[in-house]
Amino acid sequence: MGNIFIIGAAGKMGKWFFEYFYNIKYKSNSIENINDLSVGKIFLYDIKEIEYSSSYKDVDIIIANSISESIKLSDVVIFCTPVNEIINIINTNADFFRSRSILIEISSVKSTIHRILSDISTDRDIVTLCIHPMFGPGASTVISTNKIISIPVNKNKSKLEKDIFNKIFPNFNKILIENPEKHDLAISVVISLIYFINLVFSKFLVELSDSKEFKFEDNLMEFFKKISGSTFKIQSLLSESILTDDVSLFLTLFINNDKSIITIKKYHQLFNNLLDKIEKKDQEFIKKYVLSTRNDIKKDIDINRSYEMLYKFLNS
Amino acid sequence: MGNIFIIGAAGKMGKWFFEYFYNIKYKSNSIENINDLSVGKIFLYDIKEIEYSSSYKDVDIIIANSISESIKLSDVVIFCTPVNEIINIINTNADFFRSRSILIEISSVKSTIHRILSDISTDRDIVTLCIHPMFGPGASTVISTNKIISIPVNKNKSKLEKDIFNKIFPNFNKILIENPEKHDLAISVVISLIYFINLVFSKFLVELSDSKEFKFEDNLMEFFKKISGSTFKIQSLLSESILTDDVSLFLTLFINNDKSIITIKKYHQLFNNLLDKIEKKDQEFIKKYVLSTRNDIKKDIDINRSYEMLYKFLNS
Numbered sequence: 102m103g104n105i106f107i108i109g110a111a112g113k114m115g116k117w118f119f120e121y122f123y124n125i126k127y128k129s130n131s132i133e134n135i136n137d138l139s140v141g142k143i144f145l146y147d148i149k150e151i152e153y154s155s156s157y158k159d160v161d162i163i164i165a166n167s168i169s170e171s172i173k174l175s176d177v178v179i180f181c182t183p184v185n186e187i188i189n190i191i192n193t194n195a196d197f198f199r200s201r202s203i204l205i206e207i208s209s210v211k212s213t214i215h216r217i218l219s220d221i222s223t224d225r226d227i228v229t230l231c232i233h234p235m236f237g238p239g240a241s242t243v244i245s246t247n248k249i250i251s252i253p254v255n256k257n258k259s260k261l262e263k264d265i266f267n268k269i270f271p272n273f274n275k276i277l278i279e280n281p282e283k284h285d286l287a288i289s290v291v292i293s294l295i296y297f298i299n300l301v302f303s304k305f306l307v308e309l310s311d312s313k314e315f316k317f318e319d320n321l322m323e324f325f326k327k328i329s330g331s332t333f334k335i336q337s338l339l340s341e342s343i344l345t346d347d348v349s350l351f352l353t354l355f356i357n358n359d360k361s362i363i364t365i366k367k368y369h370q371l372f373n374n375l376l377d378k379i380e381k382k383d384q385e386f387i388k389k390y391v392l393s394t395r396n397d398i399k400k401d402i403d404i405n406r407s408y409e410m411l412y413k414f415l416n417s
Numbered sequence: 418m419g420n421i422f423i424i425g426a427a428g429k430m431g432k433w434f435f436e437y438f439y440n441i442k443y444k445s446n447s448i449e450n451i452n453d454l455s456v457g458k459i460f461l462y463d464i465k466e467i468e469y470s471s472s473y474k475d476v477d478i479i480i481a482n483s484i485s486e487s488i489k490l491s492d493v494v495i496f497c498t499p500v501n502e503i504i505n506i507i508n509t510n511a512d513f514f515r516s517r518s519i520l521i522e523i524s525s526v527k528s529t530i531h532r533i534l535s536d537i538s539t540d541r542d543i544v545t546l547c548i549h550p551m552f553g554p555g556a557s558t559v560i561s562t563n564k565i566i567s568i569p570v571n572k573n574k575s576k577l578e579k580d581i582f583n584k585i586f587p588n589f590n591k592i593l594i595e596n597p598e599k600h601d602l603a604i605s606v607v608i609s610l611i612y613f614i615n616l617v618f619s620k621f622l623v624e625l626s627d628s629k630e631f632k633f634e635d636n637l638m639e640f641f642k643k644i645s646g647s648t649f650k651i652q653s654l655l656s657e658s659i660l661t662d663d664v665s666l667f668l669t670l671f672i673n674n675d676k677s678i679i680t681i682k683k684y685h686q687l688f689n690n691l692l693d694k695i696e697k698k699d700q701e702f703i704k705k706y707v708l709s710t711r712n713d714i715k716k717d718i719d720i721n722r723s724y725e726m727l728y729k730f731l732n733s
Contacts, residue, residue, distance in 0.1 A: 235646035329607035330551035341723035401638035407657035
């Protein structure tokens with residue numbers, strides 16, 4: 102692969118990709134099928150301090166001072182920054198990409214960036230990968246079940262894009278989504294909505310701690326953890342976990358993905374509807390609602406197995 | 418303990434308690450500290466068929482035809498039915514409880530039933546336990562970390578209540594909550610709200626399957642499972658799991674617990690507020706919202722540890 106340049110290296114996913122390529126460079130883990138991949142220098146750039154870099158005393162790991170200079174020296178440039186910054190950097194540095202180099206971007210919203218990638222891939226002799234890792238920075242850099250979505254960019258280079266994607270991520274679970282619109286719509290459900298619900302849940306718990314009704318407990322969080330069972334444990338673990346993500350991810354999900362607001366509003370409408378029936382104590386409606394939802398979900402999913410899986414986790 | 422009578426034995430928690438007492442009776446598992454507990458006959462009653470009972474060929478396990486006759490013969494009567502039914506049964510059978518017998522009820526909402534228990538405990542020579550198992554029917558009948566909340570009923574019998582509770586559930590994690598109002602308020606957060614959010618989430622996924630935008634996928638659930646990462650997996654497992662519960666639990670949580678509507682509305686207000694800011698693309702507000710929520714949560718909780726725990730589960 103030659104030299105690698107990670108832009109946004111201080112962020113959590115930047116660090117993940119650094120470790121991934123570092124492991125490939127030194128074959129220091131058991132990733133299969135990577136023996137034909139060779140990594141030269143690894144350039145790291147960020148406007149923030151790249152804290153982990155100080156623990157690597159290695160002439161091949163270089164903190165870059167200039168984006169353009171490092172782009173000129175690199176065969177693979179990977180963007181781990183918010184979309185707006187990717188666009189800025191590409192616009193001001195398009196001339197510096199090496200011929201036949203590879204540009205990878207991993208953002209969570211694709212509609213805008215996909216057009217930019219498409220343009221540069223058409224205009225120049227470079228290959229662009231529009232991918233979305235469906236795992237967080239806590240994921241192993243070895244485990245092969247990590248999922249990555251890819252969206253084809255340039256029809257005339259589709260085989261090249263596919264070959265390079267397979268070469269760089271040989272053992273991953275690779276999922277193709279045909280176009281950026283479909284990607285953004287799906288992401289608005291499987292990420293944005295869930296981040297929204299859980300962010301509000303955390304905020305709700307914080308506000309509750311200050312509320313009159315709950316003043317009987319000095320440490321309300323501790324009280325809830327102490328008395329609660331499985332459902333609260335899972336929901337709060339999830340809502341705490343999403344808070345470890347970079348703030349820029351929340352902004353990308355909520356503001357840059359224009360499908361998110363539509364999706365969240367759809368959920369909101371159902372929320373309002375059920376809340377209204379509960380206020381009216383409409384027992385028959387709620388009964389039918391639970392039963393019909395259960396029946397509909399059961400058409401596709403073995404809910405008893407889901408229950409067992411959760412309990413397996415909780416008992417572990 | 419003598420004879421046990423389980424009312425509502427066909428339900429999931431009824432079955433759980435049957436297994437718990439059956440294991441004690443035959444010392445067939447490794448529960449410690451139960452050697453001094455002896456179980457005589459086990460009477461089972463339900464208006465529905467008690468399916469599991471047919472696999473026990475045992476003269477000491479008896480399907481009861483009459484509630485009153487079985488109450489007369491029992492030393493422990495445990496109610497695993499909705500609150501309204503507990504009240505009906507107690508009202509029509511109060512005269513039949515044995516002197517010094519034990520009445521246990523396990524419902525998820527306590528304000529009303531606590532008064533009834535208090536009355537019968539004052540009027541008669543029986544001991545009442547107002548408890549709430551904070552685990553589902555999938556929990557082991559052996560593992561000692563199962564949590565049970567108890568609420569004291571009768572001040573003049575508080576030592577008796579405590580001793581009996583400890584005797585019957587020696588190895589459980591027992592949590593005392595001072596009064597039924599505090600119980601119902603806490604439950605509205607740790608159960609009702611979470612059931613509500615997840616029930617709406619399941620309904621949302623069902624409705625999405627029928628929507629225009631997603632008609633590109635024949636099996637939308639499968640598509641989401643295929644492309645999604647950790648957050649969706651956890652949220653959907655949770656929302657599927659709660660659907661395995663009896664419908665009566667949802668009604669109890671949403672309608673009988675009058676704190677639930679207040680709690681859900683509080684969450685709803687925060688939901689509306691954040692949604693509004695997203696519609697207005699108020700980047701600064703969202704940034705501060707995420708940061709301040711994270712800081713507040715971090716005062717009480719190690720969110721990195723929560724994240725690691727979730728990933729440990731997902732990688733397992």
